[in-house]
Amino acid sequence: MSRGKAAKGTAIKQIEMRRCIACRQARHKSELIRIVKTSSGEISLDETKKIFGRGAYVCKSPICAASLKKRRNLDKIFKTKLPNELYDKIISAVDLKEIIQM
Ligand SMILES: [Zn+2]
Numbered sequence: 001m002s003r004g005k006a007a008k009g010t011a012i013k014q015i016e017m018r019r020c021i022a023c024r025q026a027r028h029k030s031e032l033i034r035i036v037k038t039s040s041g042e043i044s045l046d047e048t049k050k051i052f053g054r055g056a057y058v059c060k061s062p063i064c065a066a067s068l069k070k071r072r073n074l075d076k077i078f079k080t081k082l083p084n085e086l087y088d089k090i091i092s093a094v095d096l097k098e099i100i101q102m
Contacts, residue, residue: 018057018069024063028063032057033065033093035086037078045089058090065094 017026026034034046038053046055058064068074069087 008016020059020064021077022068022071023061025059027057027059029057031060033060033090035074035090039089043074043078043080043082043086045086047093049079058094059092060092062094066090 002016010088012024018029018032019026020032022072030048032050034049035043036046036051036053036055037043041062058068065087067074069091070082072082072087074082074086
């Protein structure tokens with residue numbers, strides 16, 4: 001008869017999941033692009049994912065990037081009217097990553 005008890009409180013690795021603001025699917029951080037609003041109010045793409053500030057995430061998918069621009073989700077999140085260039089920047093960043101992965 002075995003009475004071996006497993007140690008309680010085994011650490012479960014927390015995977016850092018974030019929700020894409022375009023398709024609303026939770027994905028791993030590495031599959032997402034981060035857009036950040038810094039304390040100075042500047043909104044930009046955060047390639048390093050280390051910039052301090054309010055962040056929003058979108059899939060590295062041309063579909064999500066395009067729908068983001070179409071629906072201007074970021075305007076609502078950051079409560080400001082963002083220039084088209086920022087959306088275009090996201091679209092081109094996604095396209096680039098897609099090519100690299102292939
Ligand atoms: Zn998405």
